[in-house]
Amino acid sequence: MRIDVLSSTGGLEPHLRQEGGPDRLLQQLAARGIEAVLAQPGVPRPPTETEAEGPTALSPSEEAPPATAGLLLIGTEHPADRELLAGWLEAxxxxxxxxxPVVVSGLALDVRDAPAEVLRELLAAASLVGLRDxxxxxxxxxxxxxxxxxxxxRDDTLDLPDPAVAPGSAPAPVPVDADAPDRVPGRTHEEAPHQAPDQAPPAIVAALERPAGPIGPEEAAPVLAALLDALVHRVPGAVAVLPCRAEDADFAAAVAAHLPRDVRRHPSAPGAAAALVGAAQHLVTTCPRAVALGLAGGADVLPVGTDTYAVERMDAVLHRWGLAGHAVPLAALLTPGDAAWDTRAAVQQWASEAVEHRAAVRSALVDAVPALRAAGERWWDTVAEALRGGRPQPPPAAVVAPRGVGAPVVRALRRRYVVPAVPPARPTVAVVLRSRGRSAQLARAxxxxxxxxxTDWQLVVLDGGDDPADVDELLTARRAELAGRAAVLHHRxxxxxxxxxxxxxxxxxxxxxxxxDGHDEWSPTVLQRAVARLEDPLATDDGVVVPGRGPDAASPVPAAPTLTGALGGERPASGVFVYRRAVHGVLGDYDExxxxxADWEFRLRFLETFTVGLVEGPLRPVRARQGGAPGAELRRRDELLVRERHLRQWTAENGIGLPLHLSQELRTQAEGLHARLDGxxxxxxxxxxxxxxxxxRLEQLERTVAERGFAAFWRRVWRTLRGR
Incomplete structure (x- = not known):
C-alpha cells in the first residue's frame, strides 16, 4: 500500500527540527506494510518507479494519481499556521x-488565532485526527x-532515541576516530554537533522562543538570564544559549547579554541546536518543541511558559512523560508572591531543587520510555488501520503514570498563575462585574x-439586564476557561x-x-500588578489604581488618588481600582x-481613612525602588504629602462634612467666576x-471726502479760468 505524506517538519522550525523524524516516520509506516512518499504542500513530490513510467507526477494539492491509496498529514509541536493548513486542505x-482516506497526526492548533472554516473542513475530511495537546x-x-x-x-516515538540507547544510558560504542566530534546519545555520527575535538557538550542549554504573550522580551530576558545564572553556580560546565527558530535569534542574544561575564559560553554552530538540546543535562526553555526533545534526550527540563497557551502546550508534553505540572509561567517568576521574596529568590530556589532532584527526574524519564514507546506503537497501528479505510480505535487515555518528582517550588509558583483544577475556597481577588444587558460589552469584559x-480570582456577575439567558449563554460558552470560578446573580x-x-x-x-462594569476593558497584567503591589511587605496602601492601558506619551503622568485631590475636584486616575476587602469592616458597605x-462616595470615604497607590509601568523582574525625583517635582510631592496629612488629621477629628461643603462651594464659585469670565x-x-x-466706516468716509475735495478744487479752477 502506498500513500502520500505531507509533513510540516523542517518548514517552521529550522533550528529545532528533528533530523531523524521523517526517516523514523517512514520506518513506522513500512513496518506496517505502508510505503510513504514525502512531499510538501504545493511542491511536486518525486515520482515513484511506477509513476515515472506513466504520466507526469502531480503535486499533492492536485488530483492524486490512482497509485496512492491514502493521505497522511503530519504536524509538529509548533502550531500549524494558516498557509500550512490551507495547503493541507487542498490535498x-x-x-x-x-x-x-485522510489521517492527521501530531497536529497542534493555535487556539488564539485559528482559521475556523479551514480547520472545520479539514477535520471533517479526516477519519482520524491526532492532536498534540x-x-x-x-x-x-x-x-x-x-x-x-x-x-x-500519541506519536512520541518520532522523538525518542533508538531503542538501544535509552535516556540515561551510555551510547553504544561506535568505532570513530579520536579526532571525531563527541557523540550525542541516540544520534548518529553525522548528527553530532559541530564542536572542537576536546570540547564536551554544554551541561546547561537554553533553547529560547521570543515571548508572544502580554509580557514583552525586555521583561523576560533578565528573568531567564537569572535562572541560567542560578544553574551555573550549581552545575559545572558551559552554557549554550540557542534560538528555537531563526526569528528568535535577537531574543536569545538579549538573554545571553544579561548573563555575567564570567559565565563560560559554549559556541554552537548553525544546525547543532537540536543535538545540543538532546545532550543537555539541564535545559531551560520557552519552547514546547524543545521540551519534547529535551525529555527524549533525558535532560532535566526547566520549562518557562511565556503565556497561558505555551504553559498548556508544555504541560501536555510533560504529562505524556508522567511529569505534569512542571512548567512555570513567566508571570510567576516576575512576581512570585508568597512562593518567594522576589525573582532572584524564586530562580535560586528552583535551580537548587532542580539540581537536587536531577537523579529522580532522570529515573522517571528512563522508566517512562517503554510505556511511551508502546503507546506510540499502538498509535501508529491505529493510523495504519485508518489509512486502510478501517475504523480507528481510540488510544488509551493514560500512558505514563504520574510521578511526584521535581521541584516543590514549581507548585508554589504555579498556584496563582495557572487555571486551577479545583477553585480555591478563598481566592485572592473577587471580581464583581456589573452587567446591564449589553452582551457584546460583557463578552469583552x-x-x-x-x-x-x-488566575487566582473569583468572578461574580451581577446581571441587571432584561434577558438572563444572554448572560448564561456567554458564561456557558466559556465554561472550560472559567473552570468553576464564576457565579451569576440575576435580579429582575x-x-x-x-x-x-x-x-x-x-x-x-x-x-x-x-x-x-461590563463595558470596562482589561489589560492582561492588571490583576498581577495590583496583587504584587498590595502584597509587597513594604506597601502601606490599602488600595491601588492600575491604568488599564499603557501611558500615552502626549498625556501627563497621572497622580495617585488623594483626599486633597478628590475634594478639590481632581478627576481620579482612570484604571482598575483594587482594594482590600477588610476595609469594609471599617467603612461599611456601598451606599444603596x-x-x-455610589462608587464616588465610597472612594471618598476610602481616601478619608486609607491611602491609594498608583501602579505604573510594566512588570519588573526584580524588586527595585524608584530613583530620586528632580528638585521641583520632589518639592511638589512633599507639599502634597504635608497637605494630605493635615487634611486627614482634621477630618479624622471633625469629619469630612466641612471640607466637602467648602470644596463644593469653591467649585461653585469657580464655576461662576469662569462663567463671568466667559461672559x-x-x-x-x-x-x-x-x-x-x-x-x-471712518476709512471709507475719509476716502470719499478726499475724492470729493479734489474734484471740487478743479471745478473752482475751471470756473475761475472761464470767468477771465
Whole structure:
C-alpha cells in the first residue's frame, strides 16, 4: 500500500527540527506494510518507479494519481499556521474526491488565532485526527462536535532515541576516530554537533522562543538570564544559549547579554541546536518543541511558559512523560508572591531543587520510555488501520503514570498563575462585574478577565439586564476557561449600583476586591500588578489604581488618588481600582440610596481613612525602588504629602462634612467666576468687532471726502479760468 505524506517538519522550525523524524516516520509506516512518499504542500513530490513510467507526477494539492491509496498529514509541536493548513486542505479535498482516506497526526492548533472554516473542513475530511495537546483537542471538538475520530495523538516515538540507547544510558560504542566530534546519545555520527575535538557538550542549554504573550522580551530576558545564572553556580560546565527558530535569534542574544561575564559560553554552530538540546543535562526553555526533545534526550527540563497557551502546550508534553505540572509561567517568576521574596529568590530556589532532584527526574524519564514507546506503537497501528479505510480505535487515555518528582517550588509558583483544577475556597481577588444587558460589552469584559496572567480570582456577575439567558449563554460558552470560578446573580427588579455592588461582595470571600462594569476593558497584567503591589511587605496602601492601558506619551503622568485631590475636584486616575476587602469592616458597605454616585462616595470615604497607590509601568523582574525625583517635582510631592496629612488629621477629628461643603462651594464659585469670565470675553469680542466696523466706516468716509475735495478744487479752477 502506498500513500502520500505531507509533513510540516523542517518548514517552521529550522533550528529545532528533528533530523531523524521523517526517516523514523517512514520506518513506522513500512513496518506496517505502508510505503510513504514525502512531499510538501504545493511542491511536486518525486515520482515513484511506477509513476515515472506513466504520466507526469502531480503535486499533492492536485488530483492524486490512482497509485496512492491514502493521505497522511503530519504536524509538529509548533502550531500549524494558516498557509500550512490551507495547503493541507487542498490535498485533503483531492483525496476525498478520489475516495482516499485522510489521517492527521501530531497536529497542534493555535487556539488564539485559528482559521475556523479551514480547520472545520479539514477535520471533517479526516477519519482520524491526532492532536498534540488538550487545548487543540478542545478547539477541534468545538469546531466538529460530532466527529468520532478526534483524539490526543500519541506519536512520541518520532522523538525518542533508538531503542538501544535509552535516556540515561551510555551510547553504544561506535568505532570513530579520536579526532571525531563527541557523540550525542541516540544520534548518529553525522548528527553530532559541530564542536572542537576536546570540547564536551554544554551541561546547561537554553533553547529560547521570543515571548508572544502580554509580557514583552525586555521583561523576560533578565528573568531567564537569572535562572541560567542560578544553574551555573550549581552545575559545572558551559552554557549554550540557542534560538528555537531563526526569528528568535535577537531574543536569545538579549538573554545571553544579561548573563555575567564570567559565565563560560559554549559556541554552537548553525544546525547543532537540536543535538545540543538532546545532550543537555539541564535545559531551560520557552519552547514546547524543545521540551519534547529535551525529555527524549533525558535532560532535566526547566520549562518557562511565556503565556497561558505555551504553559498548556508544555504541560501536555510533560504529562505524556508522567511529569505534569512542571512548567512555570513567566508571570510567576516576575512576581512570585508568597512562593518567594522576589525573582532572584524564586530562580535560586528552583535551580537548587532542580539540581537536587536531577537523579529522580532522570529515573522517571528512563522508566517512562517503554510505556511511551508502546503507546506510540499502538498509535501508529491505529493510523495504519485508518489509512486502510478501517475504523480507528481510540488510544488509551493514560500512558505514563504520574510521578511526584521535581521541584516543590514549581507548585508554589504555579498556584496563582495557572487555571486551577479545583477553585480555591478563598481566592485572592473577587471580581464583581456589573452587567446591564449589553452582551457584546460583557463578552469583552469576560475575555479580558480570562486573559489575565493572574488566575487566582473569583468572578461574580451581577446581571441587571432584561434577558438572563444572554448572560448564561456567554458564561456557558466559556465554561472550560472559567473552570468553576464564576457565579451569576440575576435580579429582575432594578437595583442601584451600590445595592448591586453589596450583593456581589456578599456572594463570595476573598482578600482583595475589584468592582467593574461590563463595558470596562482589561489589560492582561492588571490583576498581577495590583496583587504584587498590595502584597509587597513594604506597601502601606490599602488600595491601588492600575491604568488599564499603557501611558500615552502626549498625556501627563497621572497622580495617585488623594483626599486633597478628590475634594478639590481632581478627576481620579482612570484604571482598575483594587482594594482590600477588610476595609469594609471599617467603612461599611456601598451606599444603596445613591443612584449614580455610589462608587464616588465610597472612594471618598476610602481616601478619608486609607491611602491609594498608583501602579505604573510594566512588570519588573526584580524588586527595585524608584530613583530620586528632580528638585521641583520632589518639592511638589512633599507639599502634597504635608497637605494630605493635615487634611486627614482634621477630618479624622471633625469629619469630612466641612471640607466637602467648602470644596463644593469653591467649585461653585469657580464655576461662576469662569462663567463671568466667559461672559466678559464674549462682550470684549463684541466690542472689538464693533470698533473694527467703526474703523472701517471712518476709512471709507475719509476716502470719499478726499475724492470729493479734489474734484471740487478743479471745478473752482475751471470756473475761475472761464470767468477771465
Amino acid at each position: 485533503a479535498r483531492a483525496a476525498v474526491r478520489h475516495g482516499r 488538550e487545548p487543540s483537542v478542545a478547539l477541534a471538538r468545538r469546531l466538529c462536535p460530532e466527529h468520532p475520530g478526534l483524539h490526543l495523538g 469576560l475575555d479580558g478577565l480570562l486573559a489575565q496572567t493572574f 427588579r432594578g437595583l442601584t449600583p451600590g445595592a448591586a455592588a453589596n450583593r456581589g461582595l456578599r456572594a463570595g470571600d476573598s482578600e482583595l476586591v475589584v468592582l467593574r 440610596t445613591l443612584s449614580a454616585a 466678559s470675553e464674549a462682550l470684549a469680542r463684541e466690542l472689538l468687532d464693533l470698533v473694527r466696523a467703526q474703523s472701517a
